[in-house]
Amino acid sequence: MSVKSAVIDEIRRLAAENRTPTPDLTDDLVLLDSGLDSLAIAILVVRLEEAFGLDPFAEPTDLAYPVTLGDFIRFYEHAAERRIVDTTHAG
Secondary structure (H helix, E strand, O other), X not given: OOHHHHHXXXXXXXXXXXOOOOOOOOOOOEXXXXXXXXXXXHHHXXXXXXXXXXXXXXXXXXXXXXXXXXXXXXXXXXXXXXXXXXXXXXX
């Protein structure tokens, strides 16, 4: 499963648990307009950390803080790619 699919699936799962409707989950959707409040976004980050084994918010990055869903997904994709590179170069 791709990072993007996992993030979108988890957003849908959280929205269903909170009985919150979600708009079309497009890359240009502003996270604050996603139907998730700040607590739900925090829960999303924790669940994604459990799923991917990484927390991109705890790692130094050259990416700007995510504003849109696309930014948020790229944030995780970038962290996952860095982990692969770091693991490859560590061996």
